[in-house]
Amino acid sequence: MDLNITQAEFGVRPPVSKPIPEFLLEVGEEGIRELISKHYDAIKQSDIYHLFPQDDAEFKQAKVNSADFFIQICGGPKYFNTNRGAPQMVGRHAPFRIDAKARITWLELYKPLLEELKDKGVTERSLYSFWRYLDIFSIWMINTPAKSNEI
Numbered sequence: 066m067d068l069n070i071t072q073a074e075f076g077v078r079p080p081v082s083k084p085i086p087e088f089l090l091e092v093g094e095e096g097i098r099e100l101i102s103k104h105y106d107a108i109k110q111s112d113i114y115h116l117f118p119q120d121d122a123e124f125k126q127a128k129v130n131s132a133d134f135f136i137q138i139c140g141g142p143k144y145f146n147t148n149r150g151a152p153q154m155v156g157r158h159a160p161f162r163i164d165a166k167a168r169i170t171w172l173e174l175y176k177p178l179l180e181e182l183k184d185k186g187v188t189e190r191s192l193y194s195f196w197r198y199l200d201i202f203s204i205w206m207i208n209t210p211a212k213s214n215e216i
Contacts, residue, residue, distance in 0.1 A: 066179070066180060066183055066189060066192065066193075068172075068175075068176050068179065068193075068196050068200075069200075070169055070172050070173075070200060071200050071201065071204065073165045073168060073203075073204045073207055075165070075207060075210045075211070077204070078204065078205050079201055079204060080201070081198060081201040081202050081205065082197065082198065082201075083138055083139070083140070083198060084138070084139050084140075084191070084194045084195040084197075084198045085190070085191060085194040086139070086140045087188070087190070087191045087194075088139050088187075088191040088192070088194055088195045089136070089139040089140050089141050091186075091187045091188060091191050092139075092182060092187055092191070094136050094141055094142075096182070097132055097135050097136050097139065097141075098128075098132040098136075100135075100178055100182065101128055101131045101132040101135060102128050102132070103178050104174055104175055104178055105117070105124070105127065105128045105131070107174040107178075108171070108174060109124070111170055111174060112170060113167045113170045113171060116161045116162075116163065116167060130145065130148070130149060133145040133148060133149070134152060134154075137152075138152075138198070139195070154202075154205070154206065155205055155206065155208075158206045158208065159208060161208075162208070162209040163206050163207055163208050163209055164207060164209040164210065164211050164212075165207055165211045166211060168203045168204070168206065168207055171203060172199060172200065172203055175196075175199060179192050179195070179196060
């Protein structure tokens with residue numbers, strides 16, 4: 066499966082499309098929760114961990130919040146809105162210095178997890194739909210220009 070990462074231009078927010086409904090149907094809510102949990106576990110071992118809660122309880126809650134967001138964005142119940150209010154993700158991420166390099170790391174950590182879902186029978190159409198969302202949505206989170214010697 067070829068999961069390409071779109072080149073991000075700082076300050077440009079391209080249009081983003083939500084994943085197709087089949088993604089949630091194929092993966093299920095618990096599958097999304099597992100996907101997000103594994104992604105966060107990978108983040109904890111990465112060079113972007115400093116962007117995430119360092120307290121174990123807060124980190125665990127961040128997994129829940131993120132899963133709630135992705136379930137909602139994929140067409141499921143509005144868990145995020147119910148528990149945290151409107152997503153407003155650009156604003157929620159504003160306190161963190163997210164550059165293009167951090168975005169790429171964040172995306173790269175998803176790749177093996179999406180391959181696992183493919184191996185479990187999730188269709189490539191659904192996986193690409195979710196990937197396209199992650200790829201473009203993550204551009205919106207970049208709020209710090211890359212250093213001249215990076216990217």
